[in-house]
Amino acid sequence: MKDTLQERMQEALRLTLAGRLRDATQAIRQALKGPAAAQAAEDQAADAVVLDGCVFEVDERDVVTDSLIPGDATTVAAELQPSPQAAPPVIHHGPADADAAAAARGEFIDGAFTDAAQTHDYKLYVPPCAIGESGRGRPLVVMLHGCTQDPDDFAIGTGMNEQAREQGFFLLYPAQSQRANPQRCWNWFKHSHQQRERGEPALIANMTLAVMQERGIDPGRVYIAGLSAGGAMAAIVGAAYPEIFAAVGVHSGLPPGSASDVAGGLALMKTGHAGGRSHARQHAFVSTPAVATPVPTIVFHGDQDPTVHPRNGERVVAAALGGDAHASAAAQHRVEQGASAGGRLYTRSTHRSADGKVMAEHWVVHGAGHAWAGGNARGSHTDSTGPDATAEMLRFFFEQSRAQPR
Numbered sequence: 575m576k577d578t579l580q581e582r583m584q585e586a587l588r589l590t591l592a593g594r595l596r597d598a599t600q601a602i603r604q605a606l607k608g609p610a611a612a613q614a615a616e617d618q619a620a621d622a623v624v625l626d627g628c629v630f631e632v633d634e635r636d637v638v639t640d641s642l643i644p645g646d647a648t649t650v651a652a653e654l655q656p657s658p659q660a661a662p663p664v665i666h667h668g669p670a671d672a673d674a675a676a677a678a679r680g681e682f683i684d685g686a687f688t689d690a691a692q693t694h695d696y697k698l699y700v701p702p703c704a705i706g707e708s709g710r711g712r713p714l715v716v717m718l719h720g721c722t723q724d725p726d727d728f729a730i731g732t733g734m735n736e737q738a739r740e741q742g743f744f745l746l747y748p749a750q751s752q753r754a755n756p757q758r759c760w761n762w763f764k765h766s767h768q769q770r771e772r773g774e775p776a777l778i779a780n781m782t783l784a785v786m787q788e789r790g791i792d793p794g795r796v797y798i799a800g801l802s803a804g805g806a807m808a809a810i811v812g813a814a815y816p817e818i819f820a821a822v823g824v825h826s827g828l829p830p831g832s833a834s835d836v837a838g839g840l841a842l843m844k845t846g847h848a849g850g851r852s853h854a855r856q857h858a859f860v861s862t863p864a865v866a867t868p869v870p871t872i873v874f875h876g877d878q879d880p881t882v883h884p885r886n887g888e889r890v891v892a893a894a895l896g897g898d899a900h901a902s903a904a905a906q907h908r909v910e911q912g913a914s915a916g917g918r919l920y921t922r923s924t925h926r927s928a929d930g931k932v933m934a935e936h937w938v939v940h941g942a943g944h945a946w947a948g949g950n951a952r953g954s955h956t957d958s959t960g961p962d963a964t965a966e967m968l969r970f971f972f973e974q975s976r977a978q979p980r
Contacts (some may be wrong), residue, residue: 620698643891680739681705682729685783687855694777697725698785699735699745713743713795715971716782716811716819718804721759723954725749728801731946731953732964741968746779746785761785762806763839768831769813774807779815797971799823801881801946809871809890816867820976822894823967825874826944829889846885868894870937872970874963876942886953887936890915895932906930916959918942937961 633941679699686693704712715738719728725747750758760767760774769771778798786793798819800808812822813830831837835856841847851926866884870896875887913919919940927934939947939960947963949956 579980595744625927669775678702680735682735687777687784689777689780692777694751694781695749696781697729697747697749699738700749700789701738701742701744703742704744704789708782710790711792712789713785713797713972714746714782714789714791714798715743715968716746716748716808717799718760718777718778718798718800718811719747719750719758719806720804720955721755721757722798722800723758723804723946728804728955729953731949731956732801732951734964737964739866743789744789746782746783748781752954759803760807762803762830763808763827763833763836763842765834767807768810768834777813778807778811779818782818793818794976795820795972796976797821797823799825799967799971801825801829802827802944805890807935809893812869813893817976819869821870821872821971821974823872823874823963823971824890825946825953825963825967826876826879826887826888827873827890828882828886829893832886832889842886843882846883847888849934868933870894870932870934870970870974872937874937874939874942874947876939876947876957878941879918879944881944881951882936887938891923891925891936912961914948914959914961918947918950918957918960920961932970932973937963937966 620647641743656685680702681698682697684701685696685698687696696920701712715734717725717732717734719725719729722730728747729745729751734745749791750760752758754774755761762768764773767775769775771849782796782798785791786796798808798812799822800806802825805824808822809824809827810830812819828842833842834931871890873887873890873894875882875884906928908924908926910924911919912922921938923936923938927933937947939957942957942960945955945957945960946953947957947960948965949958949960951958
């Protein structure tokens, strides 16, 4: 598409966000009547203008279609010719009087969810395309922060909101409270928070379902990720609710069901082996399947992590392969070496089933500690020199989708 049409569509978006709806409609009409649109009609092919994570497709019928990238989201067409009985239809991006600059960034809103006796706060990122309307089949990524963090800090450190704005998906950040854990850690090491329909896994799953229903999220494209204690809880929730989550991301985390008390959890973090009463359970986890329906999982872990031993990353991968530490021998296993733009070396291992389906992806970041790879230094627990864990997790997530029952 010609640059002039792109520029006119950008101007139309600016006018819409500023509340100047009639001016926006006129700008779109002028763009469609220009030489670039005429050429597109002659070619009998629709082009697309990509603005803030949306696609605005223009064809010879003068129709604007708003759809999501990536994925096969439902499209909504708006005829540009007004009728005498109604105001001119336009591209909808929220209230007409919304601040243009704020709307262009999307919304990061506070919320609270109550389930049985528990109430937890959360933050929800709504991309610009979906402000004032339903998710219309967009993906949702659930992000679980680490100890001492909160949703705002985690969003800054990972840069997830910026990616969601550009690609047009929703982000849900459940917030752990100091009442539940003094350090705001998710209680992954307690047996009461490791099973389906119990404790924090049930709370997170039900919160996710509520947001999905409220926002019209695509049920086949819901994902969960976390850092450290959040990564450990993401692994637990993904394993407990494979009918909700299509893929899991675990950064510097631990395998599900690998400790059942504080002593076992601390031993597992330090050595990669649980001690005390958890030792027998950890041994059983490594040698037998612990997950009835393994969910595709991507793992990031620094090999110099002093807080969570990198052996835990290997065991998260083992769980994704069915719980057998030697399952990679039966899977297609590819290993690549590389270096990030910041100079960090890494090893990336990809595991596929015999039919070629991705089961797990494991990134070992050499020389890295307990930090989100490629993160923003303005957030806590980040390593800006590492490979971009945010981009790679999203790439992995959006390659996976969960088939819906008919």
